[in-house]
Amino acid sequence: MAQVRPMRADARRNYERLLKVAAEAFAEHGESASLDDIAKRAGVGSGTLYRHFPTRQALLEAAYVGRVEALGSRADELAAQLPPGEALTEWLYELCVGSIQVRGLKALLGSAVTDGSTAALTACGTTVRGAADRLIEAARADGFLRADLEPVELLRLAHGVTTAAELADGKGTRIRRYLALVTEGLRA
């Protein structure tokens, strides 16, 4: 079922140009970049954009799958070359930095760890949750993390840290500091 006949050549062309332009636009203006504008810049009508990507979320997701997957493989890379605790710490840092630098990515990652989200949260959610699972499992086995911490909770807290760092200066300078505060606790 769901016979997937290949896209017509013109459709595929438009699809790809939209993705490219969208990634730029979201990075520049954040997740609320104008969709009509993206269509215009890609040289297609807005109808075409909405046919390929029914919702803003769909476009956002499609535009950044690559980046999210890079985050996933980066996790394995770090796991291979650092002790579990450090690998996790560094990965979280890169996650937060990406969330701030690539505007729009934060929104995507956020919705990937939202509970009430529409059913299956797609590739991105799976990818990033999977990566986190692996790193956390290792870190926990190594005695670095408390045992009662769910992976998704850590991802949500990382999102929170990003938000906090954004409030500070909008540029992510404070990420390392806030991440350390959260990891080590606020107690004397």
Add this chain to the structure above:
Amino acid sequence: MAQVRPMRADARRNYERLLKVAAEAFAEHGESASLDDIAKRAGVGSGTLYRHFPTRQALLEAAYVGRVEALGSRADELAAQLPPGEALTEWLYELCVGSIQVRGLKALLGSAVTDGSTAALTACGTTVRGAADRLIEAARADGFLRADLEPVELLRLAHGVTTAAELADGKGTRIRRYLALVTEGLRA
């Protein structure tokens, strides 16, 4: 300078109705509630709304000063009847709960601890920072908090915790848990 002649009666009437309606609207629809709609519901033209409150931020702020001030006095109340550490913890909890339950308040409190914010962040910023200062100073003196923690950092982290809890279920059920995680740290 800045001769402050009292508002004309009709102006004052409109001003107050706008505030009341705005508080309801922001609470219901979040900070992006429609301003024209608020004007309509208050029975005034949109021009009137924009004259009294030039920006969305100004209206948001004016609509919630009361609530923010309540948060300020609540801090002293708690300080008077609980040990410093508990007072701080409880206050932070109430801060986060308010941020989630009263949609729009979160945005206001967030901008109150933003660095690049436009010059003087007004009454709300001062109030909430003041309250935090007092509680934190006491908690620190009591050996509850690490010494290198700036009050504004804690407020930002609280904002982050709120964001994280919002991702979880949108209702704030997880606030206590996440606040505890951050306070105690994630280490084993």
Add this chain to the structure above:
DNA sequence: TACCATGCGGAGAGAGCCCCCGGTTGGCAA
């Protein structure tokens, strides 16, 4: 009572979102 600064209101320009449908075209079958 009459004057006029102060304040009102809503029309309208501008920007976005998204749907819809008449026209076009890629790709296949003959």
Add this chain to the structure above:
DNA sequence: TTGCCAACCGGGGGCTCTCTCCGCATGGTA
């Protein structure tokens, strides 16, 4: 090659929202 038609295109248009502008109403005062 040619011709056909499903798939696809594009942008007009209805809607919502923001924010400004200016002719008109009215509260407060002399």
